[in-house]
Amino acid sequence: MKSFLTALFIGFSIFAIGQNTLRGTVSDHNNKPIESVTVSIPELHKETVSDANGTYQFTDLPSGTFSISFSAISYTNKTVRVSLDQKETDLNVILEEATTHMDEMIISTVFNKLQSQNVMKVEHQSVKQLQQKGAATLVEGLATIPGVAQISTGTSIGKPVIRGLSGNRVLVYSQGVRLENQQFGEEHGLGMSDAGVESVEVIKGPASLLYGSDALGGVLYFNPEKFAKPNAFMGNFNQKLFSNTQGSNSTFGIKSSSEKWKLLTRASYSTHADYKIPSGEKVTNTRFIEKDYKIGIGYSDTYYNSEFRYTYNNLNIGLPETDLENTNFRTPLYPKQDIDNHMLSWHQKFFFRNSKLEADLGYTYNNRKELEALDEIALHMKLKTASYNVKYYLPKSGNLETIIGIQGLHQTNENNGAELLIPNATTNDIGGLITSNYEWKSHTLQAGIRYDRRAIRSETHGISGEEGYFKAIDKTFESFNTSLGYKTKLRENLTLRLNMATGFRAPNLAELTSNGVHEGSNRYEIGNADLKNEQNLQTDLNLEYGNAHFEFFANGFYNHINNYIFLSPTGTSIDGNNVFDYVQDNAALYGGEIGIHYHPHPLDWLHFTSSFESVTGKKDTGEYLPLIPANKFSNTIRTEFDIRQWFKKGYALVNLDHILKQNNNSVFETKSNDYTLLNLGFGGNINIGKTKFDLSLNANNLLNKTYIPHLSRLKVDGIPNIGRNIILGLNFNF
Missing domain, CATH: 2.60.40.1120 (Carboxypeptidase-like, regulatory domain)
Incomplete structure (x- = not known):
């Protein structure tokens, strides 16, 4: 390096x-x-x-x-x-x-093209847009994007799913560095808040060429909030109230900039009581408290651009169990999780005559505790990750742009609790890539190749033949991956994108070494040290049409994965827990998304959006894969208006989501019924004299429908999701 x-x-x-x-x-x-x-x-x-x-x-x-x-x-x-x-x-x-939306610049792809110029279709949503849809949490907002779903544990824990893939198959980037937080567990959430996040970009498909291992299923790329404009001081206070959980979220931030120096800071505090289901009962210990703090410093001149950011996030989350005494109202009961996430990032750009060099250095520290009782720490895992990502943009040659880069990380996992899910271990990654983008007339061709090597070494722990025994491993995984994409305009307003890419994922520590009860999943899991790389080939076809008043998109994909790793029941039990082995088989996932956006002339204030998304996952044996979301049909009518000078940029929306039955369940899942949810939204900028503020009001699950999503971890206990929830938001800028 x-x-x-x-x-x-x-x-x-x-x-x-x-x-x-x-x-x-x-x-x-x-x-x-x-x-x-x-x-x-x-x-x-x-x-x-x-x-x-x-x-x-x-x-x-x-x-x-x-x-x-x-x-x-x-x-x-x-x-x-x-x-x-x-x-x-x-x-x-x-x-x-x-009349139409912005043509955003996409940061998550190496060439930072406009969406209209990008070879790869990337979904871009601002956090403000997600909040206007009524999202109570960041992951809940992500799940409104076609092709994205969530594995949920009540309202407190959500794990993103992209086209049927989740966990270590989906890579999360924040502040330009990878977020590592023991994402192998189904009961582990995202570990970040929406406070201080500007927008999110979603790559739906293998992105191993750009990011290496763990990007086999896709990437969530969170862009932090921008600094203030030069020679300006800005600030805001945001308050949200939630009726169902009697919850509160308070956020305060300030930022100031000169011509060259920039500074911002933001703090957020959220507290929620147990959520209420439509019958009126509360689900005990689904309460949680979240604290979040961010600071950023930036500097830029003619030759150099630098940005340093630090984020601290603390989650105190109750874990719902039967026979718990409902006390304390808001304070999470035992068992619970207490999780600290620290993230530091340093982004630098060096500008030469006709080229530039970018370097992202990052450090994340995930301190995860699971407590059974006061002073009784069952699990205590410390995951520390130092990462780097360096890219050099070669001088442009005509219409040809080329980038070479090197990426890697050094990661350690240390256990300090009474129980172990995975052993103490060290992981080292290194990868190199070269990719080029060529444009001519209305055509763009992009291609690249990459090599990665991952080394995992763990320590022996416990007594051979007993629960909690981990045999030391010393494994190396490597892979070459390629990507080829083509974009063209078939007509003036009609764009076609075709992408083929390979991706890979090295087995994680849980898959290689597990030997014991995973309390969060109520399974006795046995790892397999002989597991091979997951290697996939995905083909994506995207067709888009757009004029001033009508937009249409259709995305189709076929994703074949060799050596897909999954849990398989053995039919035996140990101490009352069903035993599952980690095994491999070839598998395929296929489906897509289709949608329209219609805002008729002269009624430019009226918008109608509709989308349908579907994914099917099967092993080559014909059996269905687990954790595949049900098909979803979503429709929204939105109006935009101004009322004189006192109410600006107003909006009102009605959303109807219909989730179809999920009958394509794996051997250890049950089928799921269909359901329909009605959601309302209203808001805008209010100006009364010298008082100015933003107002948002949402009613989620307005009809108080009883439903259990297929990907809810509380489904096995027959616990429905949250009932009607009214969310009031006020934002004051100064």
């Missing part, structure tokens, strides 16, 4: 960067200047606002090609790619009246 960086810096230590200036005007089709347009350069974390004459200006910009975004109330957001290779560049833009 050190020699690699040294070679890069020596090779590019002599560079010439012009201190470029970008200026221009923003106007409408009548050549009328538009004031207060936010003009931003996301890659450089720079932002400014147009003045009364519609003019804007950036100084001290590096050479290179960047995306410039323009956004203003009542106008369609616009993004333009500009090459800065001279001292002064003029860029004048015309904004259309708002």
